[in-house]
Amino acid sequence: MATITTPRLTLSPFEPADWPFFRSLREDPAIMRYMAAIAPEKETRRLFALRLAEPHLFVIRQHNDATPLGDIGLQISEHHPEEADIGYTIVHQAQGKGFASEALRAVCEYAFTRAGVTALNAYVLADNRGSVRVLEKAGFVRTQVLEQAYEINGVRFDDWVYRLEKLRH
Secondary structure, eight states: OOOEEOSSEEEEEOOGGGHHHHHHHHTOHHHHTTTOOOOOHHHHHHHHHHHHHOTTEEEEEETTOOSEEEEEEEEEOSSOTTEEEEEEEEOGGGTTTTHHHHHHHHHHHHHHHTSOOSEEEEEEETTOHHHHHHHHHTTOEEEEEEEEEEEETTEEEEEEEEEEEOOOO
């Protein structure tokens, strides 16, 4: 499994020791308000076990600091392996410092040069302005608005679809 480095960050595969971090993310109402309802611990453990087995999912850390800042990863399409969905989460203390943008650029480069992907898709709730800015700064273009398509805790939200394609030379 790959490790990706940027000027400030190390993106490394999930390890069993990352469970407390993953659990804290998935139990944080402010983080989950843009992702899903907070699941029971058994479901969160199941998701974490999947993270351990997936080759393109990473924990974000600053160099020489074991504290996780977030996670980011690719879900390569089973039926169209040249496409992948990308997603990321950043802890509150690390938001607004460019870590998400730096990690996103690095994983896009990884997807296009090492994972055989030619197009990336991202889904973001319209209310998640920070994530929208991160995607647009990285060159993603909104291609679709899915009105009232996503539900969290009984509330429906617009889901915006973004896309970035590998530049062809």
